[in-house]
Amino acid sequence: MSAITTEKLTKRFISRKRAATGASGSAGADTAGVHGNGGPSGNGAGGRGASGLLGRFRRPAKSETLAVDAIDLDLREGEIFGLLGPNGAGKTTTIRMLCTLLEPTSGRATVAGYDVVKEADKVRASIGVVLSGERAVYWKLTGRENLQYYAALYHIPPAAARKRIAEILAVVNLADRADEFVERYSSGMKQRLTLAKGLLNNPPVLLLDEPTIGLDPQSARNIREFILCLNKEHGKTVILTTHYMEEADQLCDRVGIIDHGRIIALDSPKVLKSRIKEEDVVEVEVKNAAPDLARRIRSIEQVNQVTAQVTDPTVGAAALRVHAQDGRKVLPSVLAQIAAADGVVQFVKVSEPTLEDVFISLTGKALRD
Numbered sequence: 001m002s003a004i005t006t007e008k009l010t011k012r013f014i015s016r017k018r019a020a021t022g023a024s025g026s027a028g029a030d031t032a033g034v035h036g037n038g039g040p041s042g043n044g045a046g047g048r049g050a051s052g053l054l055g056r057f058r059r060p061a062k063s064e065t066l067a068v069d070a071i072d073l074d075l076r077e078g079e080i081f082g083l084l085g086p087n088g089a090g091k092t093t094t095i096r097m098l099c100t101l102l103e104p105t106s107g108r109a110t111v112a113g114y115d116v117v118k119e120a121d122k123v124r125a126s127i128g129v130v131l132s133g134e135r136a137v138y139w140k141l142t143g144r145e146n147l148q149y150y151a152a153l154y155h156i157p158p159a160a161a162r163k164r165i166a167e168i169l170a171v172v173n174l175a176d177r178a179d180e181f182v183e184r185y186s187s188g189m190k191q192r193l194t195l196a197k198g199l200l201n202n203p204p205v206l207l208l209d210e211p212t213i214g215l216d217p218q219s220a221r222n223i224r225e226f227i228l229c230l231n232k233e234h235g236k237t238v239i240l241t242t243h244y245m246e247e248a249d250q251l252c253d254r255v256g257i258i259d260h261g262r263i264i265a266l267d268s269p270k271v272l273k274s275r276i277k278e279e280d281v282v283e284v285e286v287k288n289a290a291p292d293l294a295r296r297i298r299s300i301e302q303v304n305q306v307t308a309q310v311t312d313p314t315v316g317a318a319a320l321r322v323h324a325q326d327g328r329k330v331l332p333s334v335l336a337q338i339a340a341a342d343g344v345v346q347f348v349k350v351s352e353p354t355l356e357d358v359f360i361s362l363t364g365k366a367l368r369d
């Protein structure tokens, strides 16, 4: 049986405010304006953002955002599925529809075999949810008290709850800190407690929205290992969202790449990466990078795609990713362009494509802003 299915799942937001929400997604994805034209759409990324904004301002009061655009998914039981995409792509909206917090505008979805609209209660009994950006646990209670409170909301009888809570605290590695106030927890511990809360009803399906966002690298690694353990040892089906391509690569059996509300590619990380295997990626770190450096490099004939990420604006440091059929062949021209623009090369490497590069190759822009 499928753990989650969606058929043309769509969410349209109508908001009274002008411009604000809809434009932010696409404008924000434009890596500080360093990379400009040349996406497969043929549209300048920066230009599109600007004209979109103007268009919205001219319109009357109501604006419409197509946050999720006819998504079809079929998740297998026991898999970890990742929705990978930039800010504003529609990841959270998808999760909120799947966990019954938002009603779809059209289309349908089932979770654990139940319809998210018609059988919302049964869906809720079958899922554990961790939403990002929401304070899900009470800081003035201890970890154990938090779980007791939520267990009561699930109507778990006190004796059974005590046992279940002790088990879960061990699973999330919080047993020895369970009786401390949450306000004294580190951010990683708080996130583990939030996950523990999502496990109280022993759900077969977990929906995790950006489970590692805002965590330090060590805590993020712990949470990822923990998600893997929940999947491998406790048999949970997991759908998670992320804009970290390493996370999707490490954790997920399959990844759906989402942009502007649409799934633009869906497969295992390995297959996704092999699709652009015939391309090399030249990584270059440059100091004193001119604002139009990416455009200059893109004008080199053999170059397919370029993105630039400002890493330190005070010294004009940028990390470039240059896609080309043969990285070694194109390298001298790339270095020549950098030198001509008075850039100073700090680091060069010809490497294999990552999931980030799959995204760049599909959309002409970088995943992170």
Ligand SMILES: Nc1ncnc2c1ncn2[C@@H]1O[C@H](COP(=O)(O)OP(=O)(O)O)[C@@H](O)[C@H]1O
Pocket (backbone or CB within 6 Å): 013, 014, 015, 021, 022, 024, 025, 065, 066, 067, 085, 086, 087, 088, 089, 090, 091, 092, 093, 094
């Ligand atoms: N409640 C809302 N009202 C209006 N627009 C919204 C609302 N929630 C999200 N959006 C818009 O829908 C799009 C997708 O948002 P979201 O699902 O949060 O993206 P992601 O989680 O991938 O960053 C964005 O353009 C966002 O601004």
Ligand SMILES: [Mg+2]
Pocket (backbone or CB within 6 Å): 088, 091, 092, 093, 210
């Ligand atoms: Mg989100």
